Amino acid sequence: MSGAAAWGEASPSVDESADCEAAFDEAGLFGGRYAVEEPGPLPPVVPPPLGNGAARERLCQQLDADRLHPCLLFVGPQGLGKRQLARWLAMRRNCDEPGAPCGACWSCRQIQAGQHPDIIELEPDPEKAVPIISVAQARALSAQLSLHRAHARTRFVIIDEADRLTVEAANALLLTLEEPPDGTMFILVSARPAALLSTVRSRCLRVRLGPVPNGELEAWLASRELPEAAWLAVMAEGCPGRALSLAQGGAERWREVRDLFIGEVATEIWRFFALAERLGKAEKADKARLAGDQALALDALERLLQDVLAHHAGRPLRYNADRAALVAAWAGALHAEGVAALANELDKSRQMLAEHVNGRLVFDALIVRIAAELGPARRAGAPFAAPAG
Ligand SMILES: [Zn+2]
Incomplete structure (x- = not known):
């Protein structure tokens, strides 16, 4: 990745300093003014989860333009890769390398390992006989969100099997979902959205994700x-x-x-x-x-x-x-x-x-x-x- 990183660092410096431009011109290094090739965005190094390309493209565009609704609800069948897509978006958003997500920078590696301090994942407690996301988990999340984000450009909260939120837990999160802290994005994931409280559903933008075509x-x-x-x-x-x-x-x-x-x-x-x-x-x-x-x-x-x-x-x-x-x-x-x-x-x-x-x-x-x-x-x-x- 060192070559790619160097490319990423070198290009802004051409724009930053007029002296620098003149020097480049005199030297004729680039065969004339601004002959530096503008490379298009590189394809992601870490491939996105399979399927739902159009939905994913739309999400990426809106996220890049800072126009994405801060609370999303990913809906689709079990085993589709909804949570992986949420993680992939978090990686892409917080990766500064060409070909984001690069999979190799600090941020990408921490997210892949599930250890990034600003990418918070919540899921039902596997120790419980009936899997639920408890009010204690919801309160701990709120406490964590009251702190400033540490490293990320955008902090992500990914709630897997959000339909397992207890009524109390969901209620404890309503205000935060209504107005997420600055630079924080919620992605709720569910295969059974009808089981979610309507007050939670109504605060989220629903993103329907369909099965991957059989041939693919x-x-x-x-x-x-x-x-x-x-x-x-x-x-x-x-x-x-x-x-x-x-x-x-x-x-x-x-x-x-x-x-x-x-x-x-x-x-x-x-x-x-x-x-x-x-x-x-x-x-x-x-x-x-x-x-x-x-x-x-x-x-x-x-x-x-x-x-x-x-x-x-x-x-x-x-x-x-x-x-x-x-x-x-x-x-x-x-x-x-x-x-x-x-x-x-x-x-x-x-x-x-x-x-x-x-x-x-x-x-x-x-x-x-x-x-x-x-x-x-x-x-x-x-x-x-x-x-x-
Ligand atoms: Zn990266």
């Missing part, structure tokens, strides 16, 4: 030499974060839970209930894992239903091409009404889990419903379980 995501995954890039892209539904977590062991786990929940268990009802018991048990030690498995099981069922519809329509399977026989067996037992009934039950299950209804109850009810829908065909010996592996 697939190309990006392929460029990282990840196996199954096409399948990962489809599974991730436009969210690079989801694709990466699938690539890092998530896919294996998804298939494991899918095969357990949907494959094997459909042939022998007692195994079904044994699994329901496992999925429903809230052992404190692995609560997060359990919640993850519950979500995976519901996700697997949802995608199986979508593939059943694809099978009915004669379209290629999107998610479970590796279990074509299983999908065919379900498709043989479930007509459109059956699929709709299970999809409905699935929504109810998600809703109940979100409301912290006992997992065992939720899965028992779901499994009874699945057994009822598949019942006649299952008793006729249809092969619901494809051979594993």
